[in-house]
Amino acid sequence: MYADRATIRRILTEAGDTWAIVGLSRNEERAAYGVAEALQRFGKRIVPIHPKAETVHGEQGYASLADVPFPVDVVDVFVNSSHAGQVADEAVAAGAKAVWYQLGVIDERAYERTRAAGLDMVMDRCPAIEIPRLG
Numbered sequence: 001m002y003a004d005r006a007t008i009r010r011i012l013t014e015a016g017d018t019w020a021i022v023g024l025s026r027n028e029e030r031a032a033y034g035v036a037e038a039l040q041r042f043g044k045r046i047v048p049i050h051p052k053a054e055t056v057h058g059e060q061g062y063a064s065l066a067d068v069p070f071p072v073d074v075v076d077v078f079v080n081s082s083h084a085g086q087v088a089d090e091a092v093a094a095g096a097k098a099v100w101y102q103l104g105v106i107d108e109r110a111y112e113r114t115r116a117a118g119l120d121m122v123m124d125r126c127p128a129i130e131i132p133r134l135g
Contacts, residue, residue, distance in 0.1 A: 003123060100121070
């Protein structure tokens with residue numbers, strides 16, 4: 001329900017190529033670092049979102065989604081599930097087309113709110129795993 005094939009395919013192929021990655025820092029040991037690198041290999045522009053606003057993989061970072069001065073297509077969320085709902089709400093406010101919650105990130109109420117706002121959403125999946133499955 002939270003990760004049907006059609007929605008995954010639509011986000012990865014039609015939502016757009018600018019992906020804000022919430023929780024992305026220069027910490028190479030964090031999953032977000034490797035996933036961001038994989039997204040770049042697949043032609044996505046990454047936008048690091050982290051309180052430190054660090055430049056990661058050559059892309060300028062921002063402290064919050066609200067600070068990004070250009071449109072973001074997909075918001076990829078690497079924060080704890082207890083904070084993920086707020087990020088989904090920020091994605092709606094920012095005009096994103098889709099929200100992607102990484103492996104282990106689940107918030108059913110945020111899913112309902114985000115879908116009701118007209119955005120596609122996937123939870124508990126990783127785009128770096130799903131892109132190669134598109135075929």
